[in-house]
Amino acid sequence: MTAAAGGCQDSSYKQNGMQSKSNGNHGGNGNYVCFEMPLHYPRYKKEDYEAMPEWQLDCLLKQYGLPVMGDIADKRNFAMGAFLWPSEINNK
Numbered sequence: 626m627t628a629a630a631g632g633c634q635d636s637s638y639k640q641n642g643m644q645s646k647s648n649g650n651h652g653g654n655g656n657y658v659c660f661e662m663p664l665h666y667p668r669y670k671k672e673d674y675e676a677m678p679e680w681q682l683d684c685l686l687k688q689y690g691l692p693v694m695g696d697i698a699d700k701r702n703f704a705m706g707a708f709l710w711p712s713e714i715n716n717k
Contacts, residue, residue, distance in 0.1 A: 633684030663688050667708050671716065674705045 667685060669677070677685075682700040686693045691707060693700065705714050
């Protein structure tokens with residue numbers, strides 16, 4: 626993952642083409658809404674999250690629609706809790 630002009634860039638992140646019509650409860654103007662989802666679950670280890678720079682944690686959390694709040698320790702703990710199995714977090 627690399628930073629590009631103040632934003633996140635990841636080749637595994639792309640629009641999957643799913644669309645749904647507005648049902649009237651969300652604006653009701655008949656516009657289509659595109660759902661975007663990263664194609665792969667992150668494959669980082671605990672050590673990777675511990676060494677990951679803050680900008681990369683921000684990008685990762687944003688890609689999965691997760692909150693990007695708190696200091697870097699909060700973000701690391703949140704990312705590890707979201708993406709690692711409990712046995713991986715407590716290992717070491």
